[in-house]
Amino acid sequence: MERQEGLTRRDLILSAGKVVAGAAIITAGGLTLVSDAESSKGGKRPWPYTKLDPDEVAKWAYEDWYRHFCCHAVAASILSALQKKIGEPYTSIPLDAFQFGHGGVVGWGTICGTLLGAGIATGIIASHQGEKIANDVIAWYASTQLPIFKPDKPKAHIKNVSRSDSPLCHISVGRWMKKENVKFFSPPRKERCARLSADVARQTVILLNAWADGKYKPTHGSQAKTHQMPTMNNCTDCHGSNIPKLPGT
């Protein structure tokens, strides 16, 4: 079984109740609150994790996209499930904090908000181990025809799937919009991003569950070390000759 900081995964999961119980300490001087973040400085990270149902989380993420968009949909679908199943320390995390990731971070088209939500959730749960999971989720996203998720009651009809080849919102959604022949502010595009949120939340939970079982093995290498530069893998999308030129350039 994979061990981390001297505790097995099973120890961590079983210790969830103890961590919550340990959050309040009565001292001679009165009531002292010791947050888990403070105690985590003493080595109690990662936080306890209990396996989640990937399909249930996916459904929640799909619905949540229509309330709070992509980044929140993925981060909150996972973290709110842990708030319900485990309680503290997860209930101390203000989930509304993570809405800002929509549209590639406040609409700037950088990293797809679903991937940012995955990074935030795995970072909060699994600390540095979460980086490896986030890395694998990004690699999976860029190489997979998405969306896969089919809602029971779709809010719009969509015809196409696409492979983004990139973690960037602008490229990922742009490639799909071109194929579907729709505008950004259209019901089909919203539906595509809601379904994509379900897909990324589901994939993240699958890897987190494997990690909880001690069976997770990172598969994607370090982008920066491999290429000696932080970079995506879709080099020719910008450095190639087949990208549409803007008028006058």
Add this chain to the structure above:
Amino acid sequence: MERQEGLTRRDLILSAGKVVAGAAIITAGGLTLVSDAESSKGGKRPWPYTKLDPDEVAKWAYEDWYRHFCCHAVAASILSALQKKIGEPYTSIPLDAFQFGHGGVVGWGTICGTLLGAGIATGIIASHQGEKIANDVIAWYASTQLPIFKPDKPKAHIKNVSRSDSPLCHISVGRWMKKENVKFFSPPRKERCARLSADVARQTVILLNAWADGKYKPTHGSQAKTHQMPTMNNCTDCHGSNIPKLPGT
């Protein structure tokens, strides 16, 4: 004075002590912990904020880059200062969760980790108001010759500043590396990113302080609404004719 959810900024700051005091409730049934995240669902967001010294935060961010890289440097320089000044609810946030943003999110070269750190910090502090601050910080970053920060004891010598024209790590650091004529894994590049972390942390605190004073007015519009698409403003970096082609493309 700007009002939000029926409270003035001053009310929010003054209420900090009350919120912390309210985190533990003794009931007839024993000790019940009510997290601020839970109570925040009842409308207590944004969290209390007290003005920080932008220059002190900048110095901390610079040093922290060499420990935990860009995203953590910005998020933790601000949030750890609030952990010290305010305590809960900030001490419940596990700051190590945010290291994953380094190198444009785990080395994928997407959003500069400093900007992601700013988005996370402002989201945690200011909820939806934080989005506007993050948006303005991104616009400022892309249009400013950076780095500006000069450490008292630099860890490496650098000669150049550059204007990224983009929130992307890959483009921002690549443009500077070309000007400085250094590789990514080199002491000058590390020094540049450490100083940039100080700059972004400082700018974020300046806007947060204005917000706390009720004097913050968002200046940058919505990228997605303006362009009908999530996008950066450096269109010709990819859709232009002056970008270096890769061999064979």
